[in-house]
Amino acid sequence: MNNPYSILGVNPNASEDEIKKQYRQLSRKYHPDANINNPNREQAEEKFKEINAAYKEIMRERTEGGYGRSSYGYSNYGQNNYSQNGYNQGGYGQSNYSSNSYSQSGYGSTGYGQGGYGSTGYGSTGYGQNSYGSTGYGQGGYGQNSYGQNSYGNQSGAGYGYKEQNTYRTYSEFGGYGKDTDESVLKILRAAKNFLANGAYREARAALDNLNVYNRLSYWYYLSSMTNAGLKNDVGAYEDIKMAVRLDPNNAEYKALYNSYDLDRGYYGSKKENFGYRSHFNDNYKYNYDGFSSGFLRLVMFILLGLIYYSLKRYGF
């Protein structure tokens, strides 16, 4: 898309409210309903779609770029990977993988599908049954193609990815897991991490849940937290990262994710003070919140009064 700001006719530094105002103005002008009698209504409709797309693109940037949860960790993985496909084409998360095989074959029985995930053919041997048992992680190999490069290769520094296939046997690649950790355990963690990077949260969840409880160390909780966050399991996400920090208080990565839950962080945290958030709400406790009691009592009183009035009238006073 060409510069969305110029499509909308706003300054890139404009505030969100200014952008919204401008959008509304343009939208009123080019909306199909407003152009029924316009001989150029097809162009108007085209322009309308363009304006919509531009507005959405700008607001997506403004609300998701670099703020709290949406840009943290797991979705950073995701964004790097999908930026190759382009946000407009594949969409982040949803339409990209629904067009591949995993939605058809499911991951339990036949495996992750033939085309594999995206363009890299990971899991062509199938994730469900064959993957980490006999054939290993799949033919494309873990991290050989796009997602290996962008996502964790850079972060860990030690590059436990693709080329140095043997090096991760000499040190633990995952926090909390020692050098002698069983390969089957590591495979599960790698699979989960990979799924997470690609936004396949349900698959990541299944992979993680597959790991025996005794083998769930701090890194498992770290991955689990991000997986839960992706699945919008907010309680689980928080409890998991809390556990990870508890198990390994010195880990900077865990701490960073845990701190992202602080009340003044993120998009919401930075905005709420501007819109009336105060840490004490004493003034407003006077509201009666139970939907029923006040009205109900009034009704009861009304009936009682009615009865009293009626009986007074009836028995003559």
Next chain:
Amino acid sequence: MFGYINVNKAELKFIEYDIYRSYYLGLRRNIKKRFGSLAKLSSSYDMTFIVLLLTGLYEPETKCETHRYLTRGMEKQEERYNEFTDYAADINMLFTIYKCLDDWHDEKKVMRLIYGNILKRKEKAYCDRYIKRIESIKACLKDFTDAEKKGGIHADDMALLFGRIMGEILAIKDDEWNDELMDLGNALGKFIYLVDAYEDVDKDIKKGTYNPFKKSVERAGFTDGLRKILNMIMDDASREFEKLPIIENVGILRNIIYSGMWIRFEKAAEKKGEILKKYQTEEEDE
């Protein structure tokens, strides 16, 4: 699910409060007219938010009338209503009936059962325009109540189910704003469910009814943790909200989303003796 979406009155401008109230009164009158006085017994503040949100997004033709109220010393009050008022009144009915049957089921309040059945007869007054939407909301509500009755379900799953109801309510037109409204509704629904569960946990422990926080509420720092979780949920909600091109009454809506939503939770927290301590990153000279 009543009385969770509130305004922070202290932080609203006078004019904003008057407008909010006008939509509220318009809604109340609508409920009374179409469903009878009996239906008015339930609170409508939450539905007022829905009217304001949809009005802000779609800017429909809105009528404004004035009426005198005895309870306000015969002072003239403005009442605003539009197509979304009808819709919100329907939703209010749905939830009122649900709450009645729910209270009967949980606490055996006979009056509620009677009340609920009386209201059920008025269901044919639902707005034709949104009948389909009402049906899908009812279906989501049923999923939720089934899960409640089953019991033993994790807080997140229950919250998601309730969130879906709210999402269905907000995503009224199935248009280009469907995703944002759905996600906003999901987040608000989750928030409401968790606050409700938090409020009821003591009662549920005593009665032995299901509550997802039964086992965890006594842990140290539970309330602080829940507050952080709720904060994260509102983070999602606010981002989706700000994606919507709402100008009209955005001040009221922001007051609700950034501040008013917390009132009920903080009230419950205060009752448990867990007032929000100041932020850790507070400046020292504060």
